[in-house]
Amino acid sequence: MSYGPSKALGDSQFKYWLIWPAVLVILLIGLFPLVYTLVVSFQNITLIDEDTSFHGLLNYRLLFADRRLWESLMHTVIFLVIALPAELILGMLMALLCLERLPGKQLFVALLVLPTVISPIVAGATWRLMFDNRFGPVNQIIGAVAGEPTTILWTVNPSFVYPAILIAEIWQWTPFMFLLLLAGLSNVDRSQMEAAEIDGASYWRIFFKIMLPAIRPVMVIALLIRALDLFRLFDVVWALTQGGPGTRTETISIYAYLQGFRQFETSYTAAVAFLVIVLLSVVVIAALKRVELAR
Amino acid sequence: MKRRTLHMLARYAMLVAVTVVFLFPVYWLFAISFKTPEEIFASPPLWAPGSIQFDNYRVLFKDGDAITVWNSFVVAGVSTVIAMVLGTLCAYSLARFRTGGDNLAIWIISQRMIPPVVIVFPVFLLYVWLGWVDTYHGLILLYTAFNLPYVVWMMRGYLEDIPIELEESALVDGCTRWEVVRKVVFPMARSGLFATAVFTFVFAWNDFIFALVLTKREVTTFPVQVTHYFGGQSNFWAKIAAMSVLGTVPIFIAVAMLQRYLVRGISLGAVKG
Amino acid sequence: MARVKISGLEKYYGSVHALRGIDLDIAEGEFVVFVGPSGCGKSTLLRSIAGLEEIDEGTIEIDNDVVNEMRPRDRNVAMVFQSYALYPYMNVYENIAFGLRARKVPAPEIDRRVREAAEMLGIAGLLDRQPRQLSGGQRQRVAIGRAVVRDARVFLFDEPLSNLDAQLREEMRSEIKRLHRDIRKTMIYVTHDQVEAMTLADRIVLLKEGQIEQIGAPLEMFERPATRFVASFLGSPAINFVAGRLVRGEAGLAVRFGDGTELALPEARSEKLGAWVDRDVVLGVRPEHMRRAEHGQLDVTFDLVQPTGTRIYGTFTLAGSEVVAELQAHDIEHTGERLSLAVDMKRIILVDPETDNVI
Numbered sequence: 001m002s003y004g005p006s007k008a009l010g011d012s013q014f015k016y017w018l019i020w021p022a023v024l025v026i027l028l029i030g031l032f033p034l035v036y037t038l039v040v041s042f043q044n045i046t047l048i049d050e051d052t053s054f055h056g057l058l059n060y061r062l063l064f065a066d067r068r069l070w071e072s073l074m075h076t077v078i079f080l081v082i083a084l085p086a087e088l089i090l091g092m093l094m095a096l097l098c099l100e101r102l103p104g105k106q107l108f109v110a111l112l113v114l115p116t117v118i119s120p121i122v123a124g125a126t127w128r129l130m131f132d133n134r135f136g137p138v139n140q141i142i143g144a145v146a147g148e149p150t151t152i153l154w155t156v157n158p159s160f161v162y163p164a165i166l167i168a169e170i171w172q173w174t175p176f177m178f179l180l181l182l183a184g185l186s187n188v189d190r191s192q193m194e195a196a197e198i199d200g201a202s203y204w205r206i207f208f209k210i211m212l213p214a215i216r217p218v219m220v221i222a223l224l225i226r227a228l229d230l231f232r233l234f235d236v237v238w239a240l241t242q243g244g245p246g247t248r249t250e251t252i253s254i255y256a257y258l259q260g261f262r263q264f265e266t267s268y269t270a271a272v273a274f275l276v277i278v279l280l281s282v283v284v285i286a287a288l289k290r291v292e293l294a295r
Numbered sequence: 296m297k298r299r300t301l302h303m304l305a306r307y308a309m310l311v312a313v314t315v316v317f318l319f320p321v322y323w324l325f326a327i328s329f330k331t332p333e334e335i336f337a338s339p340p341l342w343a344p345g346s347i348q349f350d351n352y353r354v355l356f357k358d359g360d361a362i363t364v365w366n367s368f369v370v371a372g373v374s375t376v377i378a379m380v381l382g383t384l385c386a387y388s389l390a391r392f393r394t395g396g397d398n399l400a401i402w403i404i405s406q407r408m409i410p411p412v413v414i415v416f417p418v419f420l421l422y423v424w425l426g427w428v429d430t431y432h433g434l435i436l437l438y439t440a441f442n443l444p445y446v447v448w449m450m451r452g453y454l455e456d457i458p459i460e461l462e463e464s465a466l467v468d469g470c471t472r473w474e475v476v477r478k479v480v481f482p483m484a485r486s487g488l489f490a491t492a493v494f495t496f497v498f499a500w501n502d503f504i505f506a507l508v509l510t511k512r513e514v515t516t517f518p519v520q521v522t523h524y525f526g527g528q529s530n531f532w533a534k535i536a537a538m539s540v541l542g543t544v545p546i547f548i549a550v551a552m553l554q555r556y557l558v559r560g561i562s563l564g565a566v567k568g
Numbered sequence: 569m570a571r572v573k574i575s576g577l578e579k580y581y582g583s584v585h586a587l588r589g590i591d592l593d594i595a596e597g598e599f600v601v602f603v604g605p606s607g608c609g610k611s612t613l614l615r616s617i618a619g620l621e622e623i624d625e626g627t628i629e630i631d632n633d634v635v636n637e638m639r640p641r642d643r644n645v646a647m648v649f650q651s652y653a654l655y656p657y658m659n660v661y662e663n664i665a666f667g668l669r670a671r672k673v674p675a676p677e678i679d680r681r682v683r684e685a686a687e688m689l690g691i692a693g694l695l696d697r698q699p700r701q702l703s704g705g706q707r708q709r710v711a712i713g714r715a716v717v718r719d720a721r722v723f724l725f726d727e728p729l730s731n732l733d734a735q736l737r738e739e740m741r742s743e744i745k746r747l748h749r750d751i752r753k754t755m756i757y758v759t760h761d762q763v764e765a766m767t768l769a770d771r772i773v774l775l776k777e778g779q780i781e782q783i784g785a786p787l788e789m790f791e792r793p794a795t796r797f798v799a800s801f802l803g804s805p806a807i808n809f810v811a812g813r814l815v816r817g818e819a820g821l822a823v824r825f826g827d828g829t830e831l832a833l834p835e836a837r838s839e840k841l842g843a844w845v846d847r848d849v850v851l852g853v854r855p856e857h858m859r860r861a862e863h864g865q866l867d868v869t870f871d872l873v874q875p876t877g878t879r880i881y882g883t884f885t886l887a888g889s890e891v892v893a894e895l896q897a898h899d900i901e902h903t904g905e906r907l908s909l910a911v912d913m914k915r916i917i918l919v920d921p922e923t924d925n926v927i
Contacts, residue, residue, distance in 0.1 A: 014392075014472050015386075015388040015391075016388070018387055019388045019394055019395070020379040021385070022382055022384065023403075023456060025381060025443055026403060026406050026440060028418075029437070029440040029441055030409075032417065032421070033409070033414050033416070033418065036420070040417070058561065061533040097306060097313070098310065102306060102307065107556070110551065110554055111314055111317075111318060112314055112318075113557060114547060115318075115321065117501075117546050117549075117550045119502075119518050119542060120501065120502035120503065121518035122501075122518065125522075125535050126320045126321070126323065128529075128535070128538065129530075129532065129535065131328060135335065135337075135338065135340055135532070136340070137340055140340050146528040148492075156515075171317065171320065179561065180558060180562050183558040183567075218562075221562060221566065225562065228408055232410035233516075234411070234412060234504055235503045237364075238503070239522065239524070243347055251488065253411075256416070257412050257504070258415070260416050270416070270417075273413040273416055276410055277409065277413055280408065282303075284405050288404055289401070363863075458651055460651050461653050463615075463620050463649070463653070465666070466640040466641060467618050467640070467646065467647045467671035468667030468670050469667055469671045471641065482655070482657045485658075493646060
């Protein structure tokens with residue numbers, strides 16, 4: 001006699017009944033956009049005329065000649081390579097500040113978290129208020145420090161838009177890093193640090209030789225999550241500059257949005273979208289394996 | 296002893312300074328929402344409103360703009376409920392029977408990593424065809440689908456934390472599979488369910504790009520409404536601030552309830568905090 | 569009350585053959601203990617009876633019903649888990665009542681039975697408490713109460729005492745034994761602790777690598793083990809084994825070791841051993857079967873001494889093998905001491921080194 005797997009428990013059917021509704025819905029955003037985007041990207045659809053003929057790889061060939069696209073990709077990378085380390089280092093310093101026992105620490109942690117949970121659009125809007133050239137407090141404070149009235153056009157002046165966006169971005173997400181790193185550091189085995197201290201190691205030596213290696217997994221995950229977010233940066237930039245002045249702060253997401261919904265270049269946008277998917281999937285898979293391993 | 300005290304005071308001073316710097320923009324947002332037009336456009340800027348007055352909010356309600364907060368609430372709320380139900384059941388299957396192994400789980404969470412702009416574009420074309428643009432159910436479905444992977448992934452983690460003996464014991468004691476889910480799994484996962492639901496709600500609530508593309512008038516959510524007050528040269532300061540505060544206070548309340556689960560929630564369960 | 573009969577049971581986990589050809593007949597009201605090292609399949613066997621594991625071949629019968637395809641809830645068994653498996657969100661009363669509620673027992677009946685079980689286990693005063701407010705021993709009692717209240721056909725215990733400290737474990741052991749005496753239900757108990765097995769069981773089932781090594785009453789297995797494995801598993805400190813050769817000396821049969829030492833076998837044991845003369849054997853002698861004597865068979869030097877208070881364990885080397893002797897507390901004064909030991913040859917065992925079976 002032989003019995004199928006888990007028949008008596010009724011598992012064989014039960015477990016599939018549980019997953020398929022969710023999987024079907026996920027396919028709506030998982031499979032449908034992928035396939036649809038791919039098909040459309042080979043066509044010649046714009047929302048302006050009725051033409052739906054196939055163009056083969058034309059749209060993909062156009063990608064390579066599209067300077068604005070590659071510039072937007074470059075802008076995205078600039079935001080990424082500046083904001084990511086800045087958030088990491090600031091977050092780490094704040095975490096170290098909070099690591100030792102301090103009465104009322106929980107209150108500070110709870111307050112510091114607030115920027116991270118705000119809607120990014122609201123964060124952008126807040127900094128729009130902060131950066132206003134005449135009524136915003138930022139110019140006011142700089143003016144007070146410099147000793148002469150300052151009227152920097154933060155969101156318009158090409159030399160200041162990047163600092164403006166980066167400040168808003170770093171302000172919002174440093175607390176995220178801080179929170180994860182603090183959790184990681186709090187879990188480091190204290191006896192290791194105490195042993196090192198007894199051996200006469202300096203604070204920074206303990207930090208680099210013991211704490212840092214111990215929280216490496218947490219750090220890697222925090223960096224991966226933030227890197228993925230920064231790669232699709234949209235809201236904060238939209239709130240502050242909408243990609244301007246000109247196309248100076250256009251990220252890849254903003255560029256794709258403008259192409260699809262302002263220029264109505266449907267098929268071409270599909271090709272851009274597909275490029276983004278390809279670029280991302282490599283990073284995403286690597287990231288997820290990490291997260292899974294860390295669990 | 297004295298050195299220790301000094302050391303601690305220095306730490307406090309730094310911590311307070313950092314907190315002030317990080318909270319000042321939030322304070323500024325709230326302050327503006329209570330200021331009169333004269334106070335907003337004072338030069339040099341006033342550091343505090345002259346008095347707490349709610350005119351800026353009253354305007355939002357009078358003009359009907361505040362309905363966008365209600366829209367956000369409906370869309371985020373309904374999609375959260377659906378995503379929680381479907382996602383938790385799926386997560387239970389993944390956690391308990393290892394259905395599909397790690398690969399199915401990784402595939403599911405990877406769906407959340409796709410940039411929204413890439414998803415929203417084909418979905419928009421689909422919705423145009425279905426006539427679903429600017430409808431509650433259209434937006435709800437998309438938020439449900441977009442947040443499901445998060446729910447599945449997080450709940451899988453929380454459910455795996457439940458000792459299997461509890462379920463086995465209930466099975467032996469006379470429960471059916473469904474009764475085990477109802478009487479043991481759900482009560483055991485209560486805090487995980489709560490935390491995940493709040494996060495899911497916050498994600499939908501805070502979203503901008505889906506709502507930007509898929510709404511026109513009827514179901515405009517509050518973040519989209521905030522951007523309607525942006526002007527090239529002049530912004531509607533009072534409205535931006537008041538609307539932002541309306542959209543932010545619920546989030547602060549939610550997070551205040553969640554302190555213990557915050558780290559786990561934002562790190563995709565990788566850091567248990 | 570029920571009889572449990574298992575025939576030809578096979579169980580695989582993927583490519584691992586977890587249980588091999590298990591045949592077992594447990595009588596009504598019997599207390600049977602499954603014992604063996606970790607990974608021997610004892611828990612899997614218990615869980616198969618509960619219905620928590622699927623079996624690949626063979627049958628499990630409870631009261632002549634084949635229960636192979638029955639869901640756990642329909643088998644009417646009760647189980648106590650190692651981790652107690654108490655529901656943290658219910659108080660003690662609700663925990664005990666859980667199984668009755670699941671079976672839709674009327675409320676007054678539930679109340680009566682819960683209080684009765686709580687009384688019997690001495691936890692009547694704790695019914696309103698939450699599990700986290702209880703000590704380990706109290707939790708254990710609640711877990712047992714939850715099973716007792718069910719009035720099930722068979723009671724299953726999966727290492728229920730292994731999370732308790734030593735003193736509490738002894739206390740609960742007697743408690744379980746008393747419980748069995750009072751309710752006379754069929755009980756199957758899994759443990760890796762041979763002391764628990766010896767003290768509790770009517771019959772012990774000793775498993776090794778998914779197979780039954782031996783079944784028998786505790787003393788019978790202790791005194792007449794079927795294999796070297798059984799002999800070494802039961803008893804603490806463990807039995808000593810020394811390799812030697814069976815020879816015919818002037819005074820009958822004897823075991824001769826590599827260093828020339830000989831231990832003569834008593835007349836009674838010699839009769840059946842004729843065929844083994846001049847063949848390699850392994851002598852097994854339990855530590856407690858050696859004692860200090862004026863003119864014993866062995867003169868030994870102790871190179872390790874471990875006093876326990878009531879007794880003393882002395883380690884010496886015999887023909888290259890370490891041997892532990894359990895002696896009176898003051899028999900040995902210090903390490904390196906030389907003593908003469910008498911070996912109770914009536915109680916030794918001889919093992920065939922090729923098959924590891926006891927001769």
